[in-house]
Amino acid sequence: MDEGRISRHGSGARLWLAGGWLLLASLAAIFAPLIAPQNPLAQDLMFERLPPFWMSGAEPGFWLGTDSLGRDLLSRLIFGARIALIVAFAAALAACLIGSTLGLIAGYFGGWADRIISRIVDVWMAFPPVLFAILLVAVLGTGLSSVIIAIAVIDWTRFCRVIRAETMGQARMDYVENARIAGYGRIGIMLREVLPNVVPSIVALLSLEMGIAVIVEAILSFVNLSISTDDPTWGGIIAEGRLSIHQAWWVLVFPLVTLILTVLSFSQFGEGLKARFDPVLR
Amino acid sequence: MNATRPCLDIQSLSAVLPNGARVLRSVSLSVQPGEVRALVGESGAGKTMIGKAVLGVLPPSVRVVEGDMLLEGEDLGRLQPKARRTLIGARTALIPQDPLTALNPSRRIGPQMTDRLVRILGWSGPRADARIRQLLDAVQIRDPDRVLKCYSHELSGGMRQRVLIAAAFAAEPRLIVADEPTTALDVTVQKQILRLIAQLQREHGTAILFVTHDLGVVAKISQKVSVLYAGKVVEETETAALFAAPQHPYTRALMAATPRYTDPFASLKPVDEAVLAGLASEIAAADQAWRRPHG
Numbered sequence: 001m002d003e004g005r006i007s008r009h010g011s012g013a014r015l016w017l018a019g020g021w022l023l024l025a026s027l028a029a030i031f032a033p034l035i036a037p038q039n040p041l042a043q044d045l046m047f048e049r050l051p052p053f054w055m056s057g058a059e060p061g062f063w064l065g066t067d068s069l070g071r072d073l074l075s076r077l078i079f080g081a082r083i084a085l086i087v088a089f090a091a092a093l094a095a096c097l098i099g100s101t102l103g104l105i106a107g108y109f110g111g112w113a114d115r116i117i118s119r120i121v122d123v124w125m126a127f128p129p130v131l132f133a134i135l136l137v138a139v140l141g142t143g144l145s146s147v148i149i150a151i152a153v154i155d156w157t158r159f160c161r162v163i164r165a166e167t168m169g170q171a172r173m174d175y176v177e178n179a180r181i182a183g184y185g186r187i188g189i190m191l192r193e194v195l196p197n198v199v200p201s202i203v204a205l206l207s208l209e210m211g212i213a214v215i216v217e218a219i220l221s222f223v224n225l226s227i228s229t230d231d232p233t234w235g236g237i238i239a240e241g242r243l244s245i246h247q248a249w250w251v252l253v254f255p256l257v258t259l260i261l262t263v264l265s266f267s268q269f270g271e272g273l274k275a276r277f278d279p280v281l282r
Numbered sequence: 283m284n285a286t287r288p289c290l291d292i293q294s295l296s297a298v299l300p301n302g303a304r305v306l307r308s309v310s311l312s313v314q315p316g317e318v319r320a321l322v323g324e325s326g327a328g329k330t331m332i333g334k335a336v337l338g339v340l341p342p343s344v345r346v347v348e349g350d351m352l353l354e355g356e357d358l359g360r361l362q363p364k365a366r367r368t369l370i371g372a373r374t375a376l377i378p379q380d381p382l383t384a385l386n387p388s389r390r391i392g393p394q395m396t397d398r399l400v401r402i403l404g405w406s407g408p409r410a411d412a413r414i415r416q417l418l419d420a421v422q423i424r425d426p427d428r429v430l431k432c433y434s435h436e437l438s439g440g441m442r443q444r445v446l447i448a449a450a451f452a453a454e455p456r457l458i459v460a461d462e463p464t465t466a467l468d469v470t471v472q473k474q475i476l477r478l479i480a481q482l483q484r485e486h487g488t489a490i491l492f493v494t495h496d497l498g499v500v501a502k503i504s505q506k507v508s509v510l511y512a513g514k515v516v517e518e519t520e521t522a523a524l525f526a527a528p529q530h531p532y533t534r535a536l537m538a539a540t541p542r543y544t545d546p547f548a549s550l551k552p553v554d555e556a557v558l559a560g561l562a563s564e565i566a567a568a569d570q571a572w573r574r575p576h577g
Contacts, residue, residue, distance in 0.1 A: 111342075174384035181337045182398045183371020196388040 015272030018265035025262055029081040037061055038072035040079040040232050045070050049248040065250045067240055073251060076232035077258055083226070083233050084262065087147055087217040092209040094152035099159025100202050106160070107167025108190045118164070121157045129154050133216055137225045144227050147220055151213050158212075159205055166198045200278040207270025211263035218259055234259050287355050288312040289457050289489040290336060295349030296572070297331065297340070297513075305331055305344060307514040307568060313457065313506075316487040318480075320500040320521065322536075323510035324553075329493040330379075331513070333459040336491065338370050354456060371402055375450035377460040377479070381442035381467075385434035392430030395449050403453055417448035420485075421478050440471040444478065451482050458483075460492045464499065476502060497540050501525060509533050512565055531557045 028035055038061065047070040050062050058065065064073040106117040133150045140146035170176065171194060179189045214234075220226040221235030234255045241252030294308040306328050313319040321329045334340045336351060338358070351358045353373060358366055378384040386394055392414070399410035418426040421444040434442055443463065450458050460479065464472040480503050483490055492504055500507050500521060508518040509530065517530040528534045535557040541550055 174378045174380060175386040177339050178376060178378065178384055180339050180367075181370060181374065181376050183367050183402045193386055193389075197386070199388075 018269040036075035040075040088210040091151035099156035103160040103163030107164040204270040204274035211266030291352040320504035328513035
């Protein structure tokens with residue numbers, strides 16, 4: 001009893017911290033033009049490589065300093081959050097929809113459906129994901145929608161495998177057999193009896209996948225394959241920061257910290273949600 | 283032959299595994315309306331398979347190769363799958379072995395119980411609700427309001443089994459398959475659950491196919507009994523007659539192997555080797571005879 005209480009409190013703190021950071025990032029992304037202290041694209045060579053506010057030589061209004069072209073780092077991070085989060089939500093949702101549907105079908109119906117879907121997943125997972133993403137974007141052309149499609153096309157397998165295994169476990173339970181005896185149809189049982197029992201896993205995976213989508217988007221923009229180079233992206237800022245690491249470390253460090261916190265928050269938020277909504281764990 | 287039409291009539295049912303091994307060997311048995319027929323045998327004897335075959339939920343790897351199953355005169359093998367599902371759903375129910383996994387963990391007990399009455403049998407919501415409460419009362423659940431709002435993991439094993447018994451009787455089935463309903467429960471609860479099943483069975487006049495490995499349970503609850511070994515019925519008779527004068531050597535050996543609680547220090551006796559050897563040759567001969575016409 002006590003152990004349950006402790007782990008519940010643990011998951012509560014985790015849920016609130018991770019959720020708080022994600023809320024902050026989302027608000028920053030939505031209201032970027034209102035919040036950002038400077039124009040993220042405005043260059044000013046008088047203000048190049050200004051340090052963050054606590055160091056000597058900092059200028060008021062440039063809280064996290066500027067890059068080698070004199071652009072305000074905080075504003076660029078705030079605008080970068082827009083692209084990062086749009087990609088995170090859209091790509092993860094698309095991957096979740098494709099992967100969970102196929103996983104549910106493979107796990108519940110088994111037989112040929114399972115064999116075909118599982119083989120496709122095996123082949124899919126044999127491709128190195130980052131190279132696959134770069135290849136896809138190269139073919140589709142750069143742009144926000146290409147990045148989203150590329151991530152969904154690559155990462156649906158993650159959902160498919162987990163949901164298939166979970167569904168197989170649930171489908172063997174006696175309550176499914178009981179529903180069969182009572183006269184429910186197979187599709188009805190899959191959606192009404194089995195699906196609610198795999199939803200906690202879907203939610204946890206969805207949140208995890210959003211973090212992964214943020215990373216993949218950063219990788220693509222790091223190699224300049226995400227969206228047009230004008231718009232600030234976290235990966236793009238990291239790429240620029242790498243070039244001036246000896247003169248202005250903050251241009252590399254702040255986007256990295258932002259990225260890590262966001263990805264970590266997504267995964268912890270998912271785990272926390274699962275612990276909260278799973279009726280058996282609760 | 284009995285004058286009344288049997289509720290369940292199984293005629294020489296055989297089922298095989300993909301490798302050709304027979305799991306059911308020309309099983310014949312019938313359950314009259316309102317009668318409790320016990321199906322007794324050791325693990326792997328095919329007791330549960332018979333129940334699953336009747337309810338149409340055999341594992342996909344097990345194939346019925348011979349025999350008929352008549353549910354209230356309707357030949358299940360001749361019906362279209364959809365019609366068969368509807369018939370089985372309306373006239374039968376299962377009291378499962380493991381009350382832990384037989385309830386959906388993500389749905390509250392109330393909706394789970396009424397859903398079947400409303401969605402499958404087309405009852406109105408209030409009627410289904412009233413019916414469920416009536417049956418929860420019959421299985422001696424004193425606080426139905428709380429239980430109906432619970433998730434299954436919030437109930438004890440005995441409470442879950444009561445809920446499942448209530449659910450099984452709710453739609454007034456003609457036949458209930460009770461698959462070792464007390465095995466997963468502790469001994470004190472077993473007794474209460476058995477008594478509840480027997481009481482509801484008498485009140486509702488439901489026929490029960492009662493699968494068990496426990497001869498003590500057979501004696502308490504059933505009127506007729508079929509003894510099963512390796513998928514073959516070796517003896518079938520009235521329960522009283524079975525205990526008075528077991529005919530088949532396996533039945534006698536099984537009775538001798540039953541532990542006596544009056545002498546807790548006596549060592550457990552396995553079934554006699556010579557009896558099993560005799561059974562093995564009996565079954566081999568039967569399989570030989572069966573294979574000839576069936577190729």
